[in-house]
Amino acid sequence: MPSNSSPPTEIGCPIPANTPHAISVTLPTWQDNIDYEEAVDRVVSRMECGYPRFFIHPQIKKLITVCDQKFAKSTETSLLFPSRKPTQRCRDFIHRYYKPTTPPLTSSSLHTPTPCVRLAEITVIPPDKIKSSFHGSVTLYVVLFPKDAFPIAKSYWQHTGEGLSSRCAEYCLHIMQAKHDEQYSITDNYNEKSTPVSASSRKHTFHKRYSLNTQISNISRDSFSNDVTGPRSPTSPTGLISTDKSATVEENYYVEERYGRNLPISFADKAKIALRRRIAGVLGIEDQYSNKNDDHDNLDDVINRKVENACVTERGVNGVTEDDVFLFPSGMSSIFHAHRYILSGFLPSKSICFGFPYIDTLKILEKFGPGCHFYGNGSTEDIDHITDLLESGEKILALFCEFPSNPLCKSPDLKRLRLLADKYDFLIVIDETIGNFVNVGVLEWADVLVSSLTKIFSGDSNVMGGGLVLNPQRKHYGKLKQLIKQDYEDLVWGEDAIFLERNSRNFRDRILKINENTEELCDFLSKSPKVKKVYYPKYITPEIYSQYKIEKGGYGGLFSLTFYSSKASQQFFDALPIAKGPSLGTNFTLACPYTILAHYLELDWAAKFGVEAGLVRVSVGLENKEKLLEGFQKGLDSIK
Incomplete structure (x- = not known):
């Protein structure tokens, strides 16, 4: 969605509009959000x-x-994953938390029956002439479970972020629906048989995106087939190329690829290398040598170029390279795996969740492993309590925090926490999604850094992704690196990597513009007598944030507002002439009643940590500054 275009206003429409893989959805009024949480048909349908x-x-x-x-029995349904390991973890999760509403009869009443969770694999094989050129087979991994276990299985999908990519699903469906001269088959690995399906029985037209008619921008298909040093996804269709020039090609793909905004899919592995270097802070240094970063051939030059004296990256830590960066299908997946890797390599004990976090971080720490200690205020007093806990002899595995936090924008005292970690030998995992390394330098204080690439790193709200960075200067770096290398799977779908690479090329410039817009908007709102409080790093724990703020950085694009009544919150939100839906870090301004969406069933609990039910969270975009101020003035004027 262009930053100055009108946002969608119809309930349930994608944000951005007309985007097949949009990350957000329109919920334009306060009541719409409540009805969504209560599964009212007028919204969910x-x-x-x-x-x-x-x-x-x-x-x-x-x-x-x-x-x-x-595969499923009449009493079953399923979820899909891109690899065998997530299906096994999902099965174990269901076994742990699922309680059947009608337990099956057993021969002994002394034993609680284990729910029947089955795993299957299905390989989708393209027509022969596509397969031979593009190596486009995809194996899907299926978890089958009782229908009444769906909420448990779905919570695993939500917490871990390991679910199948929607672009992968789209690709598989296009193959399955192909009308083609040849037959195609679906190889059933679970039952060890092959079920051929005649293409003549299908009535759908084979999707033009995956055809073979022409070449791309006069670039040889084999030009990047060698010397790929980045991790290769076993499920990515790295050979697929969008080649059709006809008007029947879907508009979004036509615009993205035929006009050069996106790399062809054959560049997926190169795109992943670029992403890892960009996240490490290396690609920003290399970019100084070129002004043509949108050119396909130039990207290859940048990736293969060695930059002298670049051992200290934009991260401000010696020795960080792309080999210390790992990509995941979502930001939450990077957090989940950070926790999982640490659990697997160190003596299992409880972790600490420091500060009020995004909901699923806490759920991961509570539901996977021994549990956690939750210090939801993230205050100096909380650090005092942690010190007392450690001095009592309690062993801590790791401390997880955000810098700054979502939605209250509090900044934890990383230096003090680091002293405790070094003294009592636990790890620190910092989520920098809200701060991002253009604004703050926090890797120095972390053992592991995680981030949602879905947010401002991408900005276009059309792709998911996550990153994990290891600090090579920390005590446990070698052990962590070994643990990850032994277990890591690159499950980022090739097309998703292509979109992430394109979207993130100009993320530094976007962040600086968003910093400017947000600071002026927050200064304006903080002066209004109708606003109870503005939560923004400039005003919330500024003495801590300033210690980690980079010289040319700012305060980021996220802030939250509270008002003096629930009615005022609703009036303000309903009147805002901006996009309204979940997510943040978008190139356009986006608002949501955060506490309603994230904590609807635990509003009283959230309020104990200062997260009021009437809180409105705003993620500022690239719109004209005057337009933004005018729109928020309209919201204030609506409060009666």
């Missing part, structure tokens, strides 16, 4: 999309239906 970890994309739903028809 109109949802064309939603945030992907909470809402299963229509393409994935269709693919689930196919798998249910093939």
Whole structure:
């Protein structure tokens, strides 16, 4: 969605509008958000999309239906994953938390029956002439479970962010629906048989995106087939190339690829290298040598160029390279795996969740492993309590925090926490999604840094992704690196990497503009007598934030507002002439009643930590500054 275009206003429409893989969805009024949480039909029946970890994309739903028809009993349904390991973890999670509403009869009443969770694999094989050129087979991994276990299975999908990519599902469906001269087959690995399906029985037209008619921008298909040093995804269709020039090609792909905004899919592995270097802070240094970063050939030059004296990256830590960066399908997946890797390599004990976090971080620490100690205020007094806990002999595995926090924008005292970590030998995992390394330098204080690439790093709200960075200067770096290398799977779908690479090329410039817009908007709102409080790093724990703020950085694009009554919150929100839906870090300004969406069933609990039910969270975009001020003035004027 262009930053100055009108936002969608219809309930359930994608944000951005007309975007097949949009990350956000329109919920334009306060009541719409409440009704969404209460599953009122007038809202949920109109949802064309939603945030992907909470809402299963229509393409994935269709693919689930196919798998249910093939594998499921009448009492079962399924979820899909890109690898065998997540299916096994999902099965274990269901076994742990699922309690059947009607337990099956057993021969002995002394034993609680284990729920029947089955795993299957299904390989989608393209027509021969596509397969031979593009190596486009995809194996889907299926978890089958009782229908009444769906909420448990879905919570695993939500918490871990390991679910199938919607673009992968789209690709598989196009193959399955192909009308082609040849037959194609679906190889059933679970039952060790192959089920051929005649293409003549299909009535759908083979999707033009995956055809073979022309070459791309006069670039040889084999030009990047060698010397790929980055991790290769076993499920990515790295050979697929969008080549059709006809008007029947979907508009979004036509615009993105035929006009050069996106790299061809054959560049997926190169795009992943670029992403890892960009996250490490190396690519920013290399970019100084070129002014043509949108050119395909130039990207290859940048990736292969060695930059002298670049051992200290933009991260401000010696020795960070792309080899210390690992990509994941979502930001929450990077957090989940950071926790999992640490659990696997160190003596299992409780972790600490410091500060009021985004909901799923706490759920991961509570539900996977021994549990956690929660210090939701993230205050100096909380650090005093942690010190007392450690001095009592309690062993801590790791401390997880955000810098700054979402939605209250509090900044934890990293230096003091680091002293405790070094003294009592636990690890620190910092989520820098809200701060980002253009604004703050926090890797120095972390053992592991995690981030959602879905947010400002991408900005376009059309792709998911996550990153994990190891600090090579920390005590446990070698052990962590070994643990990750032994277990890591690159499950980022090739097309998703292509979109992430394109979107993130100008993220530094976007962040600086958003910093400027947000600071002026918050200064304006903080002066209004109708506003109770503005939560923004400039005003919340500024003495801490300033210690980590980079000289040319700012305060980021996120802030929250509270008002003096619930009615005022609703009036303000309903009148705002901006996009309204979940997510943050978008190139356009986006607002939501955060506490309603994230903590609707635990409002009193959230309020104990200062997260009021009437809180409105705002993520500022690239719009004209005067337009933004005018729009928020309209929101204030609506409060009576």
